[in-house]
Amino acid sequence: xxxxxxxxxxxxxxxxxxxxxxxxxxxxxxxxxxxxxxxxxxxxxxxxxxxxxxxxxxxxxxxxxxxxxxxxxxxxxxxxxxxxxxxxxxxxxxxxxxxxxxxxxxxxxxxxxxxxxxxxxxxxxxxxxxxxxxxxxxxxxxxxxxxxxxxxxxxxxxxxxxxxxxxxxxxxxxxxxxxxxxxxxxxxxxxxxxxxxxxxxxxxxxxxxxxx
Numbered sequence: 001x002x003x004x005x006x007x008x009x010x011x012x013x014x015x016x017x018x019x020x021x022x023x024x025x026x027x028x029x030x031x032x033x034x035x036x037x038x039x040x041x042x043x044x045x046x047x048x049x050x051x052x053x054x055x056x057x058x059x060x061x062x063x064x065x066x067x068x069x070x071x072x073x074x075x076x077x078x079x080x081x082x083x084x085x086x087x088x089x090x091x092x093x094x095x096x097x098x099x100x101x102x103x104x105x106x107x108x109x110x111x112x113x114x115x116x117x118x119x120x121x122x123x124x125x126x127x128x129x130x131x132x133x134x135x136x137x138x139x140x141x142x143x144x145x146x147x148x149x150x151x152x153x154x155x156x157x158x159x160x161x162x163x164x165x166x167x168x169x170x171x172x173x174x175x176x177x178x179x180x181x182x183x184x185x186x187x188x189x190x191x192x193x194x195x196x197x198x199x200x201x202x203x204x205x206x207x208x209x210x211x212x
Contacts, residue, residue, distance in 0.1 A: 038212035125165035150185035169200035
Protein backbone atom coordinates (compact mmCIF):
# COMPACT_ATOMS: atom_id res chain seq x y z
CA UNK A 1 0.00 0.00 0.00
CA UNK A 2 2.90 2.37 0.73
CA UNK A 3 4.23 1.93 -2.83
CA UNK A 4 0.76 2.49 -4.22
CA UNK A 5 0.37 5.74 -2.27
CA UNK A 6 3.75 6.97 -3.49
CA UNK A 7 2.85 6.11 -7.06
CA UNK A 8 -0.44 7.95 -6.73
CA UNK A 9 1.34 10.99 -5.26
CA UNK A 10 3.89 10.96 -8.08
CA UNK A 11 1.11 10.81 -10.65
CA UNK A 12 -0.67 13.71 -8.97
CA UNK A 13 2.51 15.81 -8.95
CA UNK A 14 3.18 14.98 -12.61
CA UNK A 15 -0.35 15.98 -13.59
CA UNK A 16 -0.09 19.25 -11.67
CA UNK A 17 3.28 20.01 -13.26
CA UNK A 18 1.93 19.39 -16.73
CA UNK A 19 -1.03 21.65 -16.03
CA UNK A 20 1.29 24.39 -14.77
CA UNK A 21 3.38 24.15 -17.94
CA UNK A 22 0.29 24.43 -20.09
CA UNK A 23 -0.86 27.43 -18.08
CA UNK A 24 2.43 29.27 -18.57
CA UNK A 25 3.09 28.28 -22.18
CA UNK A 26 2.43 30.92 -24.87
CA UNK A 27 -1.11 30.67 -26.15
CA UNK A 28 -2.06 30.86 -29.81
CA UNK A 29 -1.87 34.37 -31.17
CA UNK A 30 -2.34 36.26 -34.38
CA UNK A 31 0.67 37.60 -36.19
CA UNK A 32 1.63 40.27 -38.64
CA UNK A 33 0.53 39.69 -42.27
CA UNK A 34 2.57 36.82 -43.73
CA UNK A 35 5.58 38.27 -45.54
CA UNK A 36 6.74 37.18 -48.99
CA UNK A 37 8.67 33.93 -49.31
CA UNK A 38 12.43 33.81 -48.79
CA UNK A 39 12.91 33.26 -52.52
CA UNK A 40 10.85 36.35 -53.37
CA UNK A 41 12.66 38.36 -50.69
CA UNK A 42 16.02 37.31 -52.12
CA UNK A 43 14.85 38.42 -55.56
CA UNK A 44 13.64 41.79 -54.24
CA UNK A 45 16.86 42.35 -52.30
CA UNK A 46 19.10 41.47 -55.24
CA UNK A 47 17.41 44.19 -57.27
CA UNK A 48 18.00 46.84 -54.60
CA UNK A 49 21.24 48.75 -55.16
CA UNK A 50 23.25 49.41 -52.00
CA UNK A 51 23.25 53.16 -51.49
CA UNK A 52 24.43 55.51 -48.76
CA UNK A 53 21.76 56.57 -46.29
CA UNK A 54 20.24 60.04 -46.36
CA UNK A 55 20.85 62.42 -43.48
CA UNK A 56 18.40 62.52 -40.57
CA UNK A 57 18.36 66.31 -40.82
CA UNK A 58 14.76 67.50 -40.68
CA UNK A 59 13.43 64.18 -39.35
CA UNK A 60 10.65 64.13 -36.75
CA UNK A 61 8.21 61.39 -35.74
CA UNK A 62 5.53 64.04 -36.05
CA UNK A 63 6.04 63.87 -39.83
CA UNK A 64 4.61 60.31 -39.67
CA UNK A 65 1.15 60.84 -38.09
CA UNK A 66 0.22 57.88 -35.88
CA UNK A 67 -1.72 56.34 -34.33
CA UNK A 68 -4.75 57.07 -36.51
CA UNK A 69 -8.35 55.88 -36.08
CA UNK A 70 -8.89 52.54 -37.82
CA UNK A 71 -12.46 51.63 -36.87
CA UNK A 72 -14.90 53.11 -34.38
CA UNK A 73 -12.95 54.07 -31.26
CA UNK A 74 -9.95 51.89 -32.16
CA UNK A 75 -6.68 53.39 -33.34
CA UNK A 76 -3.78 51.56 -34.99
CA UNK A 77 -2.07 50.53 -31.75
CA UNK A 78 -5.28 49.14 -30.28
CA UNK A 79 -6.07 47.30 -33.51
CA UNK A 80 -2.66 45.58 -33.52
CA UNK A 81 -2.97 44.71 -29.83
CA UNK A 82 -6.25 42.91 -30.57
CA UNK A 83 -4.81 41.25 -33.68
CA UNK A 84 -1.63 39.99 -32.06
CA UNK A 85 -2.98 39.15 -28.61
CA UNK A 86 -4.88 36.20 -27.22
CA UNK A 87 -8.13 36.60 -25.28
CA UNK A 88 -7.94 40.38 -25.54
CA UNK A 89 -10.77 42.24 -23.82
CA UNK A 90 -11.28 45.95 -24.49
CA UNK A 91 -13.33 48.67 -22.84
CA UNK A 92 -15.70 51.13 -24.50
CA UNK A 93 -12.79 53.29 -25.66
CA UNK A 94 -11.06 50.24 -27.23
CA UNK A 95 -8.27 50.13 -24.61
CA UNK A 96 -7.13 46.57 -23.84
CA UNK A 97 -8.06 45.71 -20.25
CA UNK A 98 -6.89 42.09 -20.29
CA UNK A 99 -5.34 39.46 -22.54
CA UNK A 100 -1.90 38.05 -23.30
CA UNK A 101 0.73 38.96 -25.86
CA UNK A 102 3.59 36.75 -27.05
CA UNK A 103 6.57 38.70 -28.36
CA UNK A 104 8.25 36.79 -31.23
CA UNK A 105 11.40 38.90 -30.90
CA UNK A 106 12.38 37.54 -27.48
CA UNK A 107 9.86 34.79 -26.68
CA UNK A 108 8.31 36.61 -23.70
CA UNK A 109 4.61 36.56 -22.88
CA UNK A 110 2.97 39.61 -21.28
CA UNK A 111 -0.39 40.05 -19.59
CA UNK A 112 -0.63 43.85 -19.52
CA UNK A 113 -0.90 45.96 -22.65
CA UNK A 114 1.39 48.52 -21.02
CA UNK A 115 4.26 46.01 -21.30
CA UNK A 116 3.85 45.83 -25.08
CA UNK A 117 4.95 48.25 -27.79
CA UNK A 118 3.82 48.24 -31.41
CA UNK A 119 7.04 48.03 -33.37
CA UNK A 120 7.44 49.62 -36.77
CA UNK A 121 9.43 46.73 -38.21
CA UNK A 122 11.16 49.17 -40.56
CA UNK A 123 11.58 52.08 -38.11
CA UNK A 124 10.30 55.52 -39.03
CA UNK A 125 13.77 57.10 -38.81
CA UNK A 126 15.20 54.28 -40.93
CA UNK A 127 12.54 54.88 -43.56
CA UNK A 128 13.48 58.58 -43.57
CA UNK A 129 17.13 57.72 -44.22
CA UNK A 130 16.02 55.30 -46.94
CA UNK A 131 13.77 57.64 -48.92
CA UNK A 132 10.81 58.76 -46.82
CA UNK A 133 12.43 62.20 -46.46
CA UNK A 134 10.97 62.97 -49.89
CA UNK A 135 7.46 61.60 -49.26
CA UNK A 136 4.25 63.48 -48.70
CA UNK A 137 2.77 63.53 -45.20
CA UNK A 138 -0.05 61.32 -46.48
CA UNK A 139 2.36 58.61 -47.63
CA UNK A 140 4.26 58.79 -44.34
CA UNK A 141 0.98 58.37 -42.47
CA UNK A 142 0.13 55.31 -44.54
CA UNK A 143 3.56 53.84 -43.80
CA UNK A 144 3.30 54.48 -40.06
CA UNK A 145 -0.13 52.82 -39.81
CA UNK A 146 0.15 50.09 -42.46
CA UNK A 147 -1.86 47.03 -41.39
CA UNK A 148 -1.83 45.34 -44.79
CA UNK A 149 1.93 44.70 -44.92
CA UNK A 150 4.21 43.02 -42.33
CA UNK A 151 5.22 46.36 -40.82
CA UNK A 152 3.50 46.53 -37.40
CA UNK A 153 3.96 43.97 -34.63
CA UNK A 154 3.26 43.79 -30.88
CA UNK A 155 6.51 43.10 -29.01
CA UNK A 156 8.11 43.51 -25.58
CA UNK A 157 8.40 47.24 -24.92
CA UNK A 158 12.05 47.37 -23.81
CA UNK A 159 13.09 45.16 -26.73
CA UNK A 160 11.47 47.61 -29.12
CA UNK A 161 13.21 50.46 -27.31
CA UNK A 162 16.61 48.74 -27.53
CA UNK A 163 16.07 48.23 -31.27
CA UNK A 164 15.41 51.93 -31.73
CA UNK A 165 15.92 52.94 -35.36
CA UNK A 166 18.52 50.28 -36.16
CA UNK A 167 18.45 48.26 -39.37
CA UNK A 168 19.60 44.61 -39.78
CA UNK A 169 23.16 45.78 -40.23
CA UNK A 170 23.28 46.24 -36.45
CA UNK A 171 20.16 44.68 -34.87
CA UNK A 172 18.24 41.40 -35.04
CA UNK A 173 15.65 39.84 -32.71
CA UNK A 174 17.30 37.76 -29.98
CA UNK A 175 15.23 34.74 -31.08
CA UNK A 176 17.17 33.39 -34.04
CA UNK A 177 14.10 31.33 -34.99
CA UNK A 178 12.44 34.60 -36.03
CA UNK A 179 15.29 35.89 -38.20
CA UNK A 180 13.94 34.51 -41.49
CA UNK A 181 10.49 36.00 -40.91
CA UNK A 182 12.04 39.30 -39.88
CA UNK A 183 14.27 39.45 -42.97
CA UNK A 184 11.43 38.54 -45.33
CA UNK A 185 9.19 41.19 -43.77
CA UNK A 186 11.91 43.86 -43.81
CA UNK A 187 12.70 43.34 -47.48
CA UNK A 188 9.01 43.28 -48.48
CA UNK A 189 8.24 46.55 -46.72
CA UNK A 190 11.27 48.29 -48.21
CA UNK A 191 10.46 46.89 -51.66
CA UNK A 192 6.78 47.87 -51.53
CA UNK A 193 7.59 51.43 -50.47
CA UNK A 194 10.54 51.87 -52.82
CA UNK A 195 13.00 52.38 -49.95
CA UNK A 196 16.74 51.88 -50.34
CA UNK A 197 19.20 49.67 -48.44
CA UNK A 198 22.77 50.42 -47.43
CA UNK A 199 25.68 48.03 -47.99
CA UNK A 200 25.92 46.66 -44.44
CA UNK A 201 22.15 46.19 -44.21
CA UNK A 202 22.02 44.41 -47.58
CA UNK A 203 24.88 42.09 -46.64
CA UNK A 204 23.24 41.12 -43.33
CA UNK A 205 19.87 40.48 -44.98
CA UNK A 206 21.45 38.45 -47.78
CA UNK A 207 23.29 36.26 -45.27
CA UNK A 208 20.10 35.47 -43.34
CA UNK A 209 17.89 34.96 -46.39
CA UNK A 210 20.41 32.61 -47.97
CA UNK A 211 19.93 30.34 -44.95
CA UNK A 212 16.11 30.42 -45.03
